[in-house]
Amino acid sequence: MRPGSRVKLALRRVLPGAVVAWAISARDGRRLRALPSVGVEPGRLRRLTADNLASFLRDVRIGELWNDDSARISTVFEAIDVGDAVNPGDRRALYHLVAATRPLRLLEIGTNIGGSTLALTQAAATHVGDEAMITTVDIVDVNDRTRAASASLASPRTPAENLTLLGLRSRVTFVTARSGDHLRATEQRFDFVLVDGDHSAPAVYQDIVSALGVLAPGGVIVLHDYFPDKSDICGDGAVIGGPFEAVARLVRENPDLSVLPLGSLPWPTKHGSHVTTLAVLTTR
Numbered sequence: 001m002r003p004g005s006r007v008k009l010a011l012r013r014v015l016p017g018a019v020v021a022w023a024i025s026a027r028d029g030r031r032l033r034a035l036p037s038v039g040v041e042p043g044r045l046r047r048l049t050a051d052n053l054a055s056f057l058r059d060v061r062i063g064e065l066w067n068d069d070s071a072r073i074s075t076v077f078e079a080i081d082v083g084d085a086v087n088p089g090d091r092r093a094l095y096h097l098v099a100a101t102r103p104l105r106l107l108e109i110g111t112n113i114g115g116s117t118l119a120l121t122q123a124a125a126t127h128v129g130d131e132a133m134i135t136t137v138d139i140v141d142v143n144d145r146t147r148a149a150s151a152s153l154a155s156p157r158t159p160a161e162n163l164t165l166l167g168l169r170s171r172v173t174f175v176t177a178r179s180g181d182h183l184r185a186t187e188q189r190f191d192f193v194l195v196d197g198d199h200s201a202p203a204v205y206q207d208i209v210s211a212l213g214v215l216a217p218g219g220v221i222v223l224h225d226y227f228p229d230k231s232d233i234c235g236d237g238a239v240i241g242g243p244f245e246a247v248a249r250l251v252r253e254n255p256d257l258s259v260l261p262l263g264s265l266p267w268p269t270k271h272g273s274h275v276t277t278l279a280v281l282t283t284r
């Protein structure tokens with residue numbers, strides 16, 4: 001371990017959590033400001049309104065199919081709120097978004113234990129068809145059993161093993177890489193991107209810029225952990241500010257871009273509430 005890292009670790013142990021969080025947020029703010037402005041092309045984004053989102057979420061047929069599919073998924077991955085995974089209510093919202101927008105090529109940044117991967121892939125299989133494929137990128141090898149975060153949480157298996165059990169493995173390509181490196185190298189274009197990787201403001205800024213760069217016309221970009229105005233919408237004090245800071249800067253730089261938080265879902269999410277931190281990017 002480098003001497004600087006040892007000092008940081010020691011400071012984290014003695015300083016109160018709020019001071020550490022403030023210091024991290026201040027550092028991320030400086031790093032975000034240090035990034036050069038990037039011209040993006042929001043024009044490829046699908047134009048969506050709050051009414052569109054409400055109708056996607058309230059679609060009765062999608063809800064019925066979710067009931068069947070979530071029962072299938074829960075045979076391999078429990079419908080509980082665990083670790084860094086997207087909570088079960090948010091997984092259902094992702095399922096509805098895919099079912100309603102019917103993307104052929106999906107990209108997920110941040111596989112982790114594969115909670116969202118299962119919902120996205122099952123939605124693509126049920127609602128889009130045989131050609132629908134998903135690429136999921138994580139900086140760590142999520143299918144390395146010695147590192148798999150999933151043991152003893154929602155599932156004792158790796159994401160790849162769960163997909164195999166559900167007959168979905170062939171639809172998913174796992175990439176172990178930094179999201180930015182992979183998106184710069186890929187020639188693929190995507191109809192649906194979930195941004196749920198590194199949540200620091202500069203990283204989310206760069207992930208959104210990269211996602212817009214690989215987006216097919218009419219594509220959808222969904223963000224997780226978007227806390228509007230960095231307010232404590234989940235009521236547990238665990239506010240993640242990076243996605244909001246990143247989007248605020250992108251919207252300042254690109255006035256055509258806008259963000260639609262999903263707000264309150266028709267079903268529970270965390271701590272008995274219906275609030276979600278999911279949001280979609282769109283154009284004005």
Ligand SMILES: C[S@@+](CC[C@H](N)C(=O)[O-])C[C@H]1O[C@@H](n2cnc3c(N)ncnc32)[C@H](O)[C@@H]1O
Nearest residue numbers: 085086110112113114115116138139179197198
């Ligand atoms: C919040 S978790 C994702 C949760 C996941 N969507 C789920 O529902 O299980 C964030 C993940 O992003 C990964 N990550 C962090 N920085 C990254 C980067 N620069 N590129 C790709 N993945 C990254 C982490 O390893 C972690 O697994």
